[in-house]
Amino acid sequence: MEPQQALRAFYEEIKDCQKCPLAASRTQVVFGSGNPRAEVMLIGEAPGYHEDRQGKPFVGAAGRLLDQLLHEAGLRRADVYIANVVKCRPPQNRTPRPEEIAACQPYLWRQLEIIRPRVVCTLGNVATQLLLGKKVGIMKVRGQPFPVRWFVVVPMLHPAAALHREALQAAVREDFQRLRALLAQGLQPPAAEQMPLL
Ligand code: URA
Ligand code: SF4
Numbered sequence: 001m002e003p004q005q006a007l008r009a010f011y012e013e014i015k016d017c018q019k020c021p022l023a024a025s026r027t028q029v030v031f032g033s034g035n036p037r038a039e040v041m042l043i044g045e046a047p048g049y050h051e052d053r054q055g056k057p058f059v060g061a062a063g064r065l066l067d068q069l070l071h072e073a074g075l076r077r078a079d080v081y082i083a084n085v086v087k088c089r090p091p092q093n094r095t096p097r098p099e100e101i102a103a104c105q106p107y108l109w110r111q112l113e114i115i116r117p118r119v120v121c122t123l124g125n126v127a128t129q130l131l132l133g134k135k136v137g138i139m140k141v142r143g144q145p146f147p148v149r150w151f152v153v154v155p156m157l158h159p160a161a162a163l164h165r166e167a168l169q170a171a172v173r174e175d176f177q178r179l180r181a182l183l184a185q186g187l188q189p190p191a192a193e194q195m196p197l198l
Pocket of ligand 1: 045
């Protein structure tokens with residue numbers, strides 16, 4: 001099956017998901033969007049207010065900043081695929097709980113298997129810790145490529161960090177410039193599958 005059809009079919013499968021308590025606080029499941037054959041996938045934390053209303057990831061303030069940062073990194077939204085660790089908006093945009101992440105995480109994994117990206121940018125602590133399978137702090141690991149399975153994880157600050165703390169704006173930009181440099185070097189995927197994800 002073509003990745004686009006596979007994603008569509010998978011969306012139909014999970015759009016009424018009730019596997020965790022976040023089902024109660026959402027308007028709709030925010031599945032993900034972008035190029036089904038993307039080489040670069042970006043993973044955020046959870047939908048916010050605007051994402052929940054529109055059904056698409058990163059359409060609010062963080063999304064506008066993300067578009068700009070992607071542009072500066074030589075990428076367009078249409079080149080990448082964007083999804084979140086949890087697909088439903090947490091109440092008051094709180095951080096998703098471990099049990100919610102555990103419930104939703106197979107969906108992200110399935111998206112990764114359908115799209116088979118070469119590079120996976122994890123935006124912020126939640127996505128980074130899930131993909132690296134370790135409780136690492138984003139400030140320690142940001143900008144470094146980590147081979148995981150068939151792809152390379154590049155942890156980056158979450159763009160929303162720059163919205164909340166002006167002091168982090170330069171660092172967020174720096175991470176996207178670093179991504180640009182890594183892509184220009186032709187960041188190679190690992191030779192064999194490494195580091196089991198689950
Ligand atoms: N922040 C996220 O992590 N994901 C979104 O979709 C929007 C904001
Ligand atoms: Fe299902 Fe994920 Fe939504 Fe929880 S967050 S209800 S697991 S789709």
